Amino acid sequence: MxxxxxxxxxxxxxxxxxxxxxxxxxxxxxxxxxxxxxxxxxxxxxxxxxxxxxxxxxxxxxxxxxxxxxxxxxxxxxxxxxxxxxxxxxxxxxxxxxxxxxxxxxxxxxxxxxxxxxxxxxxxxxxxxxxxxxxxxxxxxxxxxxxxxxxxxxxxxxxxxxxxxxxxGVSLYRVRVVGRASHAGLEPEAGVNSTVELAHQVLAVRALADPALGTTVEPTRAKAGTTTNTVPAAGEFDVDVRVRTLAEQDRVDRAMRALSPVLPDARVEVEGGPNRPxxxxxxxxxxxxxxxxxxxxxxxxxxxxxxxxxxxxxxxxxxxxxxxxxxxxxxxxxxxxxxxxxxxxxxxxxxxxxxxxxxxxxxxxxxxxx
Incomplete structure (x- = not known):
């Protein structure tokens, strides 16, 4: 050569x-x-x-x-x-x-x-x-x-x-939260705040990380709501997961799919999964x-x-x-x-x-x- x-x-x-x-x-x-x-x-x-x-x-x-x-x-x-x-x-x-x-x-x-x-x-x-x-x-x-x-x-x-x-290994997820819109000033209690639900879910997802095993679970891009005076009806965030073993990839995947809402009447939907072993x-x-x-x-x-x-x-x-x-x-x-x-x-x-x-x-x- x-x-x-x-x-x-x-x-x-x-x-x-x-x-x-x-x-x-x-x-x-x-x-x-x-x-x-x-x-x-x-x-x-x-x-x-x-x-x-x-x-x-x-x-x-x-x-x-x-x-x-x-x-x-x-x-x-x-x-x-x-x-x-x-x-x-x-x-x-x-x-x-x-x-x-x-x-x-x-x-x-x-x-x-x-x-x-x-x-x-x-x-x-x-x-x-x-x-x-x-x-x-x-x-x-x-x-x-x-x-x-x-x-x-x-x-x-x-x-x-x-x-x-x-x-x-890499897993990629999108977590969607669904609430209910209402006027933020006139009747906030009539709504289900997707931003608040999103915050609960971000913290729950972040807690799945295990630094001792090299497992990182990072919420990344996030968005919610439409206007400043509306209780947001929907929101979503992306999650980047990195793991050293298949066992950890499976553990995090099961936990992600088991996410459940904290607020009454809210809904949580999870898309995605393992991308590379x-x-x-x-x-x-x-x-x-x-x-x-x-x-x-x-x-x-x-x-x-x-x-x-x-x-x-x-x-x-x-x-x-x-x-x-x-x-x-x-x-x-x-x-x-x-x-x-x-x-x-x-x-x-x-x-x-x-x-x-x-x-x-x-x-x-x-x-x-x-």
Whole structure:
């Protein structure tokens, strides 16, 4: 792998803006990624368009997939971000919208597989809606990951280049409260105040958190009422839940669905639920140990491990029982922020690590390696 070529591919991806909500922009980005992959791999990907969102899949060999390399080419950055955050490479650091999360990782995946002497059993899946919670690609991801020896997720690394060996699961809820309107000055007693009911429910939801277990339950956006002189008839608030274990995700879900009104004649309705299962340490332990051995054999820096609160598509692969190692993408920082950047000198190390780990998994799982 030549670093200048890898850098040129990252630049081509970053300078093709691809905000998740803009289907046309994501389609343009998919064509850029497909073209780079075709040049490197000698094959065009399957273009899978679901609800207007473009996902790319390369499958090698006739046998079932044994190693899945997983990433996404959509970003959180709106069209026009290149004006205020232009792509730049100053030698040690490169910058640009989506470079760290995670277009550098996409380029690394393609270059890693391009360097394999035998790609049979490898699938590369690059989705186009991860930043939205993967509403159209989840089933595709789980189907491709089923039965694999390992899912290698090219999301950006944790601080200092650490691999992500666990991620919290995510649940998302909307709690609606229904009361009864009345004039706030003339007959407030005739109403059922949804703002007051909402306050009771916010406190009840917040109490479901368990800091000792790493469970966070955060009421976020909230609204209620219509005018300043009307007892509000309706209100709602959103809830973001992060958990380390399935048991905690289930506990919080049961409690959310059991919420009941405090005020007479009020009603409480709960929508939503688990969005991504947790990626628990048990799902990544074996792959992380292999990564450490591969790094030593290739004379690469030994990777550290990290547990993070954010979720990725690796949560889905782990959730169906596929061994999963995340954070194999770029080293850098500032995901979703003005400071987003990639450490250039680490790029070839990560490509070599992913290639070495992929080759080892293929060899171990081949008939000759059993």
């Amino acid at each position: 030549e670093v200048p070529g890898l850098l040129a591919d990252i630049e081509a991806m970053v300078t093709c803006e691809s905000p998740s909500e803009d289907r046309a922009a994501v389609a343009r980005s998919a064509e850029v990624v497909a073209g780079i992959g075709h040049r490197l791999l000698g094959a065009w990907p399957d273009r899978i368009v679901l609800d207007g969102r473009t996902h790319l899949r390369w499958k090698f060999g006739d046998a079932p997939t044994r190693v899945l390399l997983l990433g996404h080419h959509d970003t959180v950055w709106p069209i026009g971000s290149l004006v205020s955050h232009p792509y730049e490479n100053k030698g040690l650091i490169l910058r640009g919208p989506g470079c760290f999360d995670m277009k550098a990782g996409v380029a690394q995946a393609l270059h890693a597989v391009a360097g394999l002497p035998d790609r049979a059993g490898v699938t590369i899946l690059i989705t186009g809606d991860e930043e939205l919670g993967s509403p159209t690609s989840r089933e595709l991801i789980e189907t491709e990951a089923a039965g694999c020896a390992g899912a290698l997720v090219l999301e950006a690394s944790a601080d200092g280049g650490a691999l992500k060996t666990s991620r919290k 947790p990626l628990e340490e048990s799902a990544s332990a074996e792959l992380f140990a292999r990564a450490v051995k591969v790094a030593a054999r290739l004379d690469l820096p030994s990777p550290a491990r990290a547990s993070v609160g954010g979720a990725s598509d690796g949560n889905f692969t782990a959730g169906i029982g596929t061994p999963t190692l995340d954070g194999l993408g770029a080293v850098g920082g500032g995901a979703h922020a003005d400071s987003e950047h990639v450490v250039v000198t680490e790029l070839p190390h990560r490509v070599a690590l992913v290639a070495g780990l992929t080759a080892e998994l293929l060899a171990v799982d081949s008939p000759a390696g059993r």
